[in-house]
Amino acid sequence: EVQLLESGGGLKQAGESLRLSCTPSEFSFSSYAMSWVRQAPGKGLEWVSTISNFGGGTFYADSVKGRFTISRDNSKKTLFLQMDSLRVEDTAVYYCAKCFGPGSGSYFHDFWGQGSLVTVSS
């Protein structure tokens, strides 16, 4: 079964940067779009960003646009989320999630990691 492992979470101060990584178990990584979805403590799910299978398309929530950058290295089978200018409201568990397919019509998530906690203090 597909497994996704996030790393890189931790405690940061507002204005600092952090990079999350996600490494999958064996599946054809370059065949699928990938997303980051976050969940603030006690709150619902919030989509953050999605990248197409070869990285040519990237999409962002307005709340992170211009501050966060999603990228992937298909040769190393790794997904990244570079988080700059962190804000207190970015505090959340960040999930790496595999999209059902490579592109349009498949941007729902059939496998999820266990999440990486990012805490931003003021």
Next chain:
Amino acid sequence: EIVMTQSPATLSVSPGEGATLSCRASQSVSYNLAWYQQKPGQAPRLLIYRTSTRATGIPAGFSGSGSGTEFTLTISSLQSEDFAVYYCQQYNDWPLTFGGGTKVEIK
């Protein structure tokens, strides 16, 4: 942005009873609607995609219906493991958006 509104926020159900959860979109999302289940301390799990297609391994007791702006997730007979929070997500347009969730709790 397409706003997804789920109702009710909390549903109290006795084990063995059925449950109907609603999800409304602020504009049409065609059939591009997914449902997820999340239990405390766990990652979400995909239940339904394209409105009514069950994901791999999801029992037949879960079913989805609807189109356009009105969608329903039906759980035919609640088992102990089904008490959780359920989210809908539209993937018809950017940004992807989730509903606020429906918590199904034991009555």
